[in-house]
Amino acid sequence: MLEIKNLHVKLEEEDKVILRGVDLKIGAGEVHAIMGPNGSGKSTLSYVLSGRDGYQVTQGSALLEGQELLEMEPEARAAAGLFLAFQYPVEIPGVGNMTFLRTAVNAQRKTRGEPELTAGEFLKVVREKAKTLQIDADMLKRPVNVGFSGGEKKRNEILQMAMLEPKMCILDETDSGLDVDAMKLVSEGVNALRGAGRSFLVITHYQRLLDHIKPDVVHIMAAGRIIKTGGPELALEVENNGYADLLAEAE
């Protein structure tokens, strides 16, 4: 599904190198987790994959189903099936959440040559999906993420994901700021989307999320590289011992 090869990234404005040769291969239907110390480059990786400005790729490639992502506009990447649940979801005053969702869904359908959903069709689907995520009608009406609590913002990210039905989902610390019940809700939302060949890259600091969303593969990122790859047990090791041993081992 997603194949990242020797990805090197620096900041556009400064001479600061953030990613130093990331290699990552996620097969269709697989769930991979990335853990790693603060500032190791996890969010940067997700931003670079989704096409945010401000970064410069100096080497490497990222293929989504064989298509080079790094040359595409952000909207084209989304239409090709990439989705990023932001670590810090963005507030957009003046744009209603519902309008935002419908615009996004129909824009992607249009790009893919599919018929746009009518207002009625859209409403039916969005209500149903919002309900399972316990997002009430009021949150759908309000401006995107404005005045939402931390947990509400994260649930709203998952709602967008559920509506857009991407092939490759990147979740950047979707568990942070969630209470125990919300974590369960969000995980169920994610698990409901598993299957159909859909792949996930779950960035997290905590094993707890991975109890709900069981990963096939766990990667450890440090200083802009994947320093270790293993099974779910690797997450447990981090939970128990922290990163010190892993970092020393990689030296």
Added chain:
Amino acid sequence: MAVAQAKQDALAARIAGLSFDAAGWQGALRTEALARLTAMGLPAKRDEYWRYTNPATLVAPQPAVGTATTEEPALFTDLDCLKLVFVDGQFDAAQSDPLALEGVSLAVLSQAKADIHWAADLFGQLEARGQSPVQRPLATLNTAFAGEGVLIHVTGKPSKPISLIYRATSAGCDAILHHCVKMEAGSELTLLEQGTAGARVNLVTEVDIADGARFHHIRAQGRVENDSTLTHIFARIGQEAAFKSFTMTADGKLTRNEAVMELLGNDSSAHVAGAALGEGAVQQDDTVFITHAAERCESRQVFKKVLKNGAVGVFQGKILVKQGAQKTDGYQISQALLLDGDSQFLAKPELEIYADDVKCSHGSTSGAIDETALFYLRSRGVPLRAAQSLLVLAFLAEAIGEIEDEAIAEAISARLQVWLDWHEQ
């Protein structure tokens, strides 16, 4: 003295080609206005009130001759309205609906020769009141020389809005229009305006709102590039009465909209809002003066400007709270979205307060489009242009939100979208 003389000379040159009509019930009023005008002369660039906008094209003897019109999308076409059409500054009866609407009596200024008592008490009166503390000579010139306009006497609650439609067909048309609206106690009216009345427009609207009456005004100026427009709306607002005015200005070489409102009765409100969009050699100026002269009144000024490619936006807004106007609630916001580094927003918010128990807030900002929000939208698959449009409309939302009627607000939003489509990067 030299300055004063220059203003007098400008006035003499400006009015040389205008015909002065001293006949009928308007005669005495016009004569009086001409005397006031002569005492003031015309405004000049150095005047404090014209600090940000050069009045040169507004005071010039002749309007700049440009192309007559560009095709402008008609608005409110699905709305049931009483339509009054003005072509090149003259009322066009053939294209207009009959002057009949329940709850309203209507007359056209050029044809209203017989004495209309209410109009004789209003014509030029609010304009004259609006000359202090700031002089507005071009409004006085309008009172003295306006040949056309509509006189609207509202006694009830008409079932539909009155829609004024302006068209310009001849190049260099210099339109001077003067409307009067008298709202009797408890009455209601929605007044719509759209179009470009001429290559140069000087429009004055006087609105007298009696106790408990409600006046809604929505104006859409989707202008051609090379015209200049000056509008004044003067309102006197009685107890528990409401005044609400929204203006959309799209392009136009120079547009200055002045709104002068006096809250004279307790518990009344005045809301004035604007959404302006300009690209290129465009100057858009909103100048507002609200006087709170009674208790527990509320005023709102919400102005948003989207500027691109060298366009200049100006906002001058003043709230004057007179002694005794306790519990005043005044809100003022003016914001510009600069779509590039060439555009400019000049704002002068002012508060002058002589009462102690008041709540007034004002804010003014200008900034670029939010890149983070833009990326967020694009990451969800919304193409760049559509994402930009969405954010521009979101920026304008608070101003459009001042329009009470949903269908009208939607029509305005659609019109703004047209501008965005025409002016894509």
